[in-house]
Every structure is written in structure tokens, then in C-alpha cells.
Amino acid sequence: MPTPEQNRPGPPARTPEVPAHTLDADRSDPSYRAWLKEAVRQVQADANRSADTHLLRFPLPAHWDVHLYLKDExxxxxxxxxxxxxRSLFLYALCNGWIRPGAPVVEASSGSTAVSEAYFARLIGVPFIAVMPRSTSREKCRLIEFQGGRCHFVDDPRTVYAESARLAAETGGHYMDQFTYAERATDWRGNNNIAESIYQQLREERYPEPAWIVATAGTGGTSATLGRYVHYMRHDTRVCVADPDFSCFYEGWTRHDPEAVSDRASRIEGIGRPRMEPSFVPGAVDRMMKVPDAASIAAVRLLERVLGRKAGGSTGTGLWSALRIVAEMVAHGERGSVVTLLCDPGERYLDKYYADEWLAAQGLDITPYTATLETFLASGTWPSGPAS
Structure with a gap:
């Protein structure tokens, strides 16, 4: 298998097929500067049009005095x-001069990032190509194409990096490379990032400074933003990252091994990676928790029963870990709040996480994990055993 270094292209400000002097001329041309100003304005205007996302309360027994919230992204x-x-990646690439009129943006993505990048590419009028594993859900592919993007499939998920770089070079485009640039494109000091938003929305709650924020990792950019913001603002909050089966983040973090790899692709779309991504910042994380895929799916189905909301599998991974942390707080008589993320809607995965046929084909039995969750919510005690 190629090493991360072999798979990782350098900063793609210039592609071999486009002469350097042509790019320099484009950047000094008044028409290019006018296009760039308009493109940046369009992306910034999208943020102004978008109200902040909701912070939902997950019902827990009042006498526990622990409050659980889901940031509904x-x-x-x-x-x-x-x-x-x-949005952050497009602004970063535009301001670096990496995106040019008419040249495609290429991204390695298992789905949701590609849907969003296709949206912004159409907003500024450039083509978009998503390089993704062939196992990506049909609904995500449809959404990418609905936003004007094109899907380019690979059979081996480990090849998405090299194939994305190849396509960008071949087309004279820009490889966005979320797995390298996610942690640096976002302003972690504030500017209405997800961490700042969480704290603002908790201001009037009983416990405005959460004891824990639980995230999941695909690029690692969200956990990096959360951890850096917590440290920068001098909060006592701790950050936990929940990692699914067939992802190497947990092993890399616990073993302090930046070369950790997994030989299988994650079944929980959007999170879990076969290698330690450059945007995953171990020092920003206080704790990691390995979550079986069956537990993730049991948790996301519980969420539908409790809140009437379908969510993707990554939400279940984070919710399982958040409920385990709540159980620890209850067991130790601690009070406070815990926050996790509702990452995307479950309607994108009806043929996977909500389909019993898919579970059977994957050999996943959620019954014991469902029982664990139900026992905990009824008794306040987290059962011990294989499904704990």
C-alpha cells in the first residue's frame, strides 16, 4: 500500500499542464481580479444568508442533572x-489564488463534503468533480449531481488521494484536498465557527460551559477547531473524538503513531479514515473512544425514536460516545452538560443504516447495543459486557 507521503501531493496552486507564466498573467489580469472579488463575495454572502444551526436538547431524566445537546448541522x-x-476551503483556496475561472475543483470525498463543495463550485461558476469510493450511498451521489457536480468512482478507497491529484493535473484544475487543509482553512479563534456557535447558544442554559464536546473525525478539522477554540478561550471543556470500526484514528492517537493505517474502509460514511490525515491534530483531543458500527447504528435509530429525527451514521457514533460520557458523569455524581453533533440527515442513508437487509449483509447485529442504550436510559446505569 502506498505510504501517506506517496499519496500526498504538494500545495496545488499550480498544475503541471498549465505554464506558470500563464497563471501569473491570469492573476494580474483585471478580469481575473474582478472574477476573484465576485467569487469571494458570493461565498461570504452565503454565510450571511444562513442562520445559525439549532442546538437540540436530548431528553434525559431530570434528577440526573446532566444535560445532553445535539448541534444540528x-x-x-x-x-x-x-x-x-x-465554505472555509473555498475561501482559503480562492484567497490563495488556487481556483481559477473555468478550471475544475476536484475533491476526494465520501459524500457530504462533495455535496457542499459542489454547491459552492456552482455558486462561483466552476466545474466540480468528486472522487469517491464506489460504495458511497446512491443518495449522496444524486445530491452531488443535483448541485452540478460529477462523480468519479474508485474501487479502492485508499486511492482517492492519488486519483484526485491526477484528475486535477490532467484537467488543469485544483485539488481541494480537504484532508490536508481542513484544519488550517477554518478560523479556530472564532468568526462564528462551530465551537464559538456552541458556546453562544449555551449562554442561557443551566450549564453554559460543557464538560465535554464529542465529535467524530473524517478530516479531523472539526475536532481541531473545537480543541483549539477551547484552549484559546481557556475553557475547562474536554474534547472527545469517537472513531468507528475500520478507522485508524483511535489506534494512531492511543499509540502516538502518525503512520497508523487501516486496511479496510469505514462503513460509517463521512468519518473514519484508512490513514492518519494531516488535518487530524492529536494534541487538540483529550480522549478518544472506539465505537462499534453496530453501536453507531443502534444509537442513530434511538435518536429517531426519541427526537423523531433521522440522522446519518456518524451522528450515531458521536451520540453513543456522548451517552457513555453522560453515564460516567451520573455514576460519579457529576453535574453539567455534554454536546455532540447531528452531522447530516438520515434520509441520505435509507438504503444503509435504516435498512435491515444492509445490516444483515454486513453482519451487524444492533440488538445488544439497543438493549444497552435502553437499559441506561431507564436505569442510569451503563451495563457491562460485550455491547458496552
Missing amino acids: STHPTGSLKHRLA
Whole structure:
């Protein structure tokens, strides 16, 4: 298998097929500067048109005195947490001079980032190509194409990086490379990032400074933003990252191994990676929790029963970990609040996480994990055993 270094292209400000002097001439041309100003304005205007996402309360017994919230990122215009990331990546690439009129933007994505990037590409009038595993849900592919993007499939998920770089070079386009630039494109000090938004929305709650914020990692950019903001603002909040099966983040973090890899693709779309991505910042994370895929799906189905909301599998991964942390707080008599994320809508995964046939084909039995959750919510005690 190629090493991360072999897969990782350098900053793609210039592509081999386009002479350097041509790019320099484009950037000094008044028409290019006018296009750039308008493109940046369009992306910034999208943020002004978008109200902040909701913070939902997950009902827990009042006598526990622990409050659980879900930051509902599914209400963004493109329906997921990745809308924030895509906006930041486009502004970063535009201001670096990497995106040019008429040249395609190419991205390696398992779906939600590509949906959001296709939206912004259409907004500024450039083509978009998503390089993704062939196993990506049909609904996500439809959404990418609805936004004007094109899907380019690979059979081996580990090849998405190299194939994206190849396509960008071949077309004279820009490889956005979310897995490198996610952590640096977002302003982690504030500017209405997700961390600042969470704290503002908690201001009038009983416990405005959460004991824990639970995130999941695809690029690692969200956990980096959360951890950096917490440290910058001198909060006592701790950040936990929940990692699904067939992802190497947990092993890399616990073993302090930046070369950790997984030989299988994550079944929880949008999170979990086969290698330690450059945007994953271990020092921003206080704790990691490995979550079986069956537990993620049990949790996301519980969410539908409790709140009447379908959500993607990554939401279930984070919710399982958040409920385990709540259980620890209850067991130790601690009071406070916990926040996790509702990352995207479950309607994108009706043929996967909400289909019993898919679960059976994957060999996933959610019954014991469902029982664990139900026991905990009824008794306040987290059961011990294999499904804990």
C-alpha cells in the first residue's frame, strides 16, 4: 500500500499542464481580479444568508442533572456539517489564488463534503468533480449531481488521494484536498465557527460551559477547531473524538503513531479514515473512544425514536460516545452538560443504516447495543459486557 507521503501531493496552486507564466498573467489580469472579488463575495454572502444551526436538547431524566445537546448541522443549505468546511476551503483556496475561472475543483470525498463543495463550485461558476469510493450511498451521489457536480468512482478507497491529484493535473484544475487543509482553512479563534456557535447558544442554559464536546473525525478539522477554540478561550471543556470500526484514528492517537493505517474502509460514511490525515491534530483531543458500527447504528435509530429525527451514521457514533460520557458523569455524581453533533440527515442513508437487509449483509447485529442504550436510559446505569 502506498505510504501517506506517496499519496500526498504538494500545495496545488499550480498544475503541471498549465505554464506558470500563464497563471501569473491570469492573476494580474483585471478580469481575473474582478472574477476573484465576485467569487469571494458570493461565498461570504452565503454565510450571511444562513442562520445559525439549532442546538437540540436530548431528553434525559431530570434528577440526573446532566444535560445532553445535539448541534444540528443538518439544517445548513447543503444539509450537513461539511457546509462550514466547504465554505472555509473555498475561501482559503480562492484567497490563495488556487481556483481559477473555468478550471475544475476536484475533491476526494465520501459524500457530504462533495455535496457542499459542489454547491459552492456552482455558486462561483466552476466545474466540480468528486472522487469517491464506489460504495458511497446512491443518495449522496444524486445530491452531488443535483448541485452540478460529477462523480468519479474508485474501487479502492485508499486511492482517492492519488486519483484526485491526477484528475486535477490532467484537467488543469485544483485539488481541494480537504484532508490536508481542513484544519488550517477554518478560523479556530472564532468568526462564528462551530465551537464559538456552541458556546453562544449555551449562554442561557443551566450549564453554559460543557464538560465535554464529542465529535467524530473524517478530516479531523472539526475536532481541531473545537480543541483549539477551547484552549484559546481557556475553557475547562474536554474534547472527545469517537472513531468507528475500520478507522485508524483511535489506534494512531492511543499509540502516538502518525503512520497508523487501516486496511479496510469505514462503513460509517463521512468519518473514519484508512490513514492518519494531516488535518487530524492529536494534541487538540483529550480522549478518544472506539465505537462499534453496530453501536453507531443502534444509537442513530434511538435518536429517531426519541427526537423523531433521522440522522446519518456518524451522528450515531458521536451520540453513543456522548451517552457513555453522560453515564460516567451520573455514576460519579457529576453535574453539567455534554454536546455532540447531528452531522447530516438520515434520509441520505435509507438504503444503509435504516435498512435491515444492509445490516444483515454486513453482519451487524444492533440488538445488544439497543438493549444497552435502553437499559441506561431507564436505569442510569451503563451495563457491562460485550455491547458496552
